[in-house]
Amino acid sequence: MTAAPATADGELGAALAALADDPERRPLLVALDFDGTLAPLVDDPDDSRMLPAAADALARLARTPGVLLALVSGRSVVDLHRRAGAPVGTVLIGSHGNERGRVGTYGLERDAIRLDPDQAELLVAVGAGLTAAARGRDGVWVQHKPAAAVLHTRMAAPDVARAATAQGLALADSLGIAALHGKDVVEIAVVLASKGDALAALRTELGAAVVLYAGDDTTDEHAFATLGPTDLAVKVGPGATVARLHTADPRTFCAHLAEFARALD
Ligand SMILES: [Mg+2]
Known part of the structure; x- marks a missing residue:
């Protein structure tokens, strides 16, 4: 891992603009961590709120042809569903990859976890x-x-x-x-999974040609590590990372994401 550069927003903006402009790089899977990425970190996880720019971006991404949307979180799928209010069709990966669900028209469609x-x-x-x-x-x-x-x-x-x-x-x-x-x-x-395993499995299932993944925590490094040279890995906030792109905090990331979603829409 290398220390993330202090300011790399220009590079992130350029990479996102290039991705938005290239219709060959589809289907595109946009997979995003929630806390510390779409929502500022708060002391009590129950107080966590998605930034308005993120909500706007997710709504646009969800209706863009060729774009598949997923949220990838340490939260349980039920908690993530209630907390994020993600658009219909969004895949929800919870508990660091141990749980999976999808936002359906009538609520959460949750895959069962079976423990032996x-x-x-x-x-x-x-x-x-x-x-x-x-x-x-x-x-x-x-x-x-x-x-x-x-x-x-x-x-x-x-x-x-x-x-x-x-x-x-x-x-x-x-x-x-x-x-x-x-x-x-x-x-x-008690079930071994990581955000990386879950992201790699989802990518294969959906047949995504390109993945954009953003996250802020050490657990997101597993997901970054599964990405290839034509994918976009975005580290949000400070800390060592294997991600190639970096931005300062959830606000700057969500501003980029909103611009990216408008460019696609
Ligand atoms: Mg996070």
């Missing part, structure tokens, strides 16, 4: 272990997902967050599972 007995038992152990890591620690809480549990530390004091995180990572170690350690979260999943 070992995975179900492991999920109980993960939930209990992370709950123990949160107990007595102010600002630390546990979210239970269909195939994972997540320790959230964003609202905790730094030393409290560090201790809880260490306990969460030790739990994953003791259970022999690789934890996803993202921004202020430790997620332990």
Whole structure:
């Protein structure tokens, strides 16, 4: 990985304009992370709101022929559906690739997750272990997902967050599972998937010739890593990345995305 350049918005704008202008580069799969990419990061995930420019861009992209739209998030599919209000036809990949759904005319069409007995038992152990890591620690809480549990530390004091995180990572170690350690979260999943696996599978299924993927977190690096030289990988915000393109924050990214969607529309 290399450190992302401080300002690369000109390069991003040019790459998006070239993609919009080239009808040969279709079908185009536009796959976007949600928190920190389409919505500014907030302390409480329940307060997260998509930026108006993003909502406008998604609506335009959804009605553009040759463009396929997907949101790819660590959130559960149900949460992502409610939170994002994405247009009909949008594919929703949730829980870092462990869940899949689609926005239908009458609501969420959700693919089932099936846990085998070992995975179900492991999920109980993960939930209990992370709950123990949160107990007595102010600002630390546990979210239970269909195939994972997540320790959230964003609202905790730094030393409290560090201790809880260490306990969460030790739990994953003791259970022999690789934890996803993202921004202020430790997620332990009992079904192994990544945003990269899910993106690669979706791309094949849809027969996409080109993929535009944007994300802000370490978990998005798995998705960036699946992209080829003619795809567009966009890192949103600071941090080391394998993505070729970069922009400062969700606001600058969504402004680019809105312009791109208008150029296509
Ligand atoms: Mg994110």
